[in-house]
Amino acid sequence: MTIPSKPMLKAESLHKTFKVGSRFRAGGIQHLHALSDVSLEVYPGEIVGLVGESGCGKSTLGRCLLRLYDVDDGRITFKDRDITGLSQRELRPLRADMQMVFQDPYSSLNPRRRVGDLIAEPLRVHGKHSASDVQARLRELMELVNLSPDFLTRFPHEFSGGQRQRIGIARAIALSPSLIVADEPVSALDVSVQAQIVNLFMDLQEKLGLTYVFIAHDLSVVRQIATRTAVMYLGGIVELGETDRVLHRPAHPYTAALISAVPEPDPQGNIKARTILRGEPPSPTNPPSGCRFHTRCPVAEARCSAEVPLLRALGDNRSVACHFPLDGSAAAHA
Amino acid sequence: MPADLMTANPDGTLLDVRDLCVSFRSERGIIRILENVSFTVREREILSIVGESGSGKSMTSLAVMRLITDPNAIITGSITYKGRDLLKLSPKEMRALRGREIAMIFQDPMTAMTPVYTIGWQIEEQLRAHQNLSRRAARARAVELLGEMGVPAPAKAAGRFPHQLSGGLRQRAMIAMALSCNPSLLIADEPTTALDVTVQAQILELLLRLRTDFGSSVMLITHDMGVVATVSDRVMVMYSGIIAERGPKPDVLGGPTHPYTLGLLHSIPPMHGEKPHRLPSIPGSPPAPMGRPAGCPFQPRCEFRMDACASRPPLFRNGMQEASCWLAEKGMPDWAHERAIRAAGEAA
Numbered sequence: 001m002t003i004p005s006k007p008m009l010k011a012e013s014l015h016k017t018f019k020v021g022s023r024f025r026a027g028g029i030q031h032l033h034a035l036s037d038v039s040l041e042v043y044p045g046e047i048v049g050l051v052g053e054s055g056c057g058k059s060t061l062g063r064c065l066l067r068l069y070d071v072d073d074g075r076i077t078f079k080d081r082d083i084t085g086l087s088q089r090e091l092r093p094l095r096a097d098m099q100m101v102f103q104d105p106y107s108s109l110n111p112r113r114r115v116g117d118l119i120a121e122p123l124r125v126h127g128k129h130s131a132s133d134v135q136a137r138l139r140e141l142m143e144l145v146n147l148s149p150d151f152l153t154r155f156p157h158e159f160s161g162g163q164r165q166r167i168g169i170a171r172a173i174a175l176s177p178s179l180i181v182a183d184e185p186v187s188a189l190d191v192s193v194q195a196q197i198v199n200l201f202m203d204l205q206e207k208l209g210l211t212y213v214f215i216a217h218d219l220s221v222v223r224q225i226a227t228r229t230a231v232m233y234l235g236g237i238v239e240l241g242e243t244d245r246v247l248h249r250p251a252h253p254y255t256a257a258l259i260s261a262v263p264e265p266d267p268q269g270n271i272k273a274r275t276i277l278r279g280e281p282p283s284p285t286n287p288p289s290g291c292r293f294h295t296r297c298p299v300a301e302a303r304c305s306a307e308v309p310l311l312r313a314l315g316d317n318r319s320v321a322c323h324f325p326l327d328g329s330a331a332a333h334a
Numbered sequence: 335m336p337a338d339l340m341t342a343n344p345d346g347t348l349l350d351v352r353d354l355c356v357s358f359r360s361e362r363g364i365i366r367i368l369e370n371v372s373f374t375v376r377e378r379e380i381l382s383i384v385g386e387s388g389s390g391k392s393m394t395s396l397a398v399m400r401l402i403t404d405p406n407a408i409i410t411g412s413i414t415y416k417g418r419d420l421l422k423l424s425p426k427e428m429r430a431l432r433g434r435e436i437a438m439i440f441q442d443p444m445t446a447m448t449p450v451y452t453i454g455w456q457i458e459e460q461l462r463a464h465q466n467l468s469r470r471a472a473r474a475r476a477v478e479l480l481g482e483m484g485v486p487a488p489a490k491a492a493g494r495f496p497h498q499l500s501g502g503l504r505q506r507a508m509i510a511m512a513l514s515c516n517p518s519l520l521i522a523d524e525p526t527t528a529l530d531v532t533v534q535a536q537i538l539e540l541l542l543r544l545r546t547d548f549g550s551s552v553m554l555i556t557h558d559m560g561v562v563a564t565v566s567d568r569v570m571v572m573y574s575g576i577i578a579e580r581g582p583k584p585d586v587l588g589g590p591t592h593p594y595t596l597g598l599l600h601s602i603p604p605m606h607g608e609k610p611h612r613l614p615s616i617p618g619s620p621p622a623p624m625g626r627p628a629g630c631p632f633q634p635r636c637e638f639r640m641d642a643c644a645s646r647p648p649l650f651r652n653g654m655q656e657a658s659c660w661l662a663e664k665g666m667p668d669w670a671h672e673r674a675i676r677a678a679g680e681a682a
Binding site for chain 1: 386387486500501502503530531532533534535536538539557558559560561562563564583584585586587588597598599601602603604605606609610612613614615616617619620
């Protein structure tokens, strides 16, 4: 797959900290380091998968990319335009070009509004369509997401989870955006329905030439859909590269452990063949020094707790943030 | 009969559920949630009950625990545990059994534990309710249990409140609580669904250890075929309130004889090998209990629908495997497998 040379979206050393706690409670105000020094480029027509465990910052990154959160430091460039400092008013016309699909199709749709109104809202807000155009566009959108146009007059509660997610997707593509950030769009769905929605995402990408940032915790879903994958751990990208390379020959020990932990529906499956990480991710309010993974890393050495590893290129279009990256061929058996 | 004299049947059957039906009276008539569910759990066995949301897998576990308290519920059939029918026990007898003989862990330990007491206190309470222990002895046992479950610094952890622990530690604390009275049967309802994969792997390893270290049987409710493959001995696949298929794990996962199991296995994106251009998926979504079709409930979504499907198929046995599908009557033909893969790839 050839990747065009010019990124559509470019994030450079993003930092994002949240304040948690309160002055009036034990512990006082603490700083949660959701993103530290994260850089990512998204090229037109590709699907970038963001994977990692809860609290690794993948959703925060997705939201920062769309300027739904303001970053503390760093720069975001969308289609050659620096959008880091744009005001909400200045951002508004750009919003039509970058949309989001949310995880929970139950809470992301207003229960009091009809499906037609929900999908038409972005069309009305951006005022590019006349009333009759809106109706035609609604039918077209429903067809794109494989729903009957008869459903336009119904309410969200009348639909199953999979159908609701289709409605959420129709709303996101209503304004023909070029970039969609999908935050765990299939995690809340049953397996048989999940496959339908993954297929829909892939179809729409082919038909409409979309670019996705696809956030998921399920590695098998990311393997299926993403061209490139970024693995995140405690607020930083630890490995980034073409999905097949990253998942089949992981260079970062965390990626290797994550892959090994995925239970597979193998009839002879047993747990002994796997490397199981001890402990849990440390708290992002008090991240470990040096490499953030060193507390759980099976190959950590003294240097890892002192020196922060930078994301560096390995050659095969892949970067890894590790002082002692795994040898590609050996990693497959680790 | 005193609880400690209770033993499993000589053939090793611990729990024998026969023709369990659960329905609810509602304004719109009787809603049938479970229809004629029968299964057994043997000693030191891990039985996985797998299905999608609304398949009735959680309802099955609640029925076994006698935790369906809705006055509009109608429960028929029998649930025989160590020779006694649980459905005929008085609430008091059932209370003595719960926790001591049959324990349960839930998906979300945050809501299953009380937030106002420390986890040590909660484990102690369980121990003291069922065993004649002093407070001090109960605390010592609680700390010991937490340690056995792999909680670091167990004495310190026992003094913490649930919200002060991470998800994985909370789940370990809940398993410690469930195992505190050495139950013969542990019902685990989606115990790892809320956890990250690396922590899930740790908890699954712990569940596997239960049968060797504690001699417990486990009834594991899950929606994740990967989890099923990792820990179970036998598998029961449920769909819309009925048993679709059941049998030993290698048979069911390796050669499913019900089209639903087949479709479910194919719709999981593979981690190895070639990526399908389109993921094979099952069209539509599972029916609501009120809209369950007559005959085979899977037929509207089934690739192999035929005239016979208008009547409900019984469980047909092929070797160790049973499936409620007319195709399975003579054993599922090879062409069915091939066609399913091909059709699903094209249709989706």
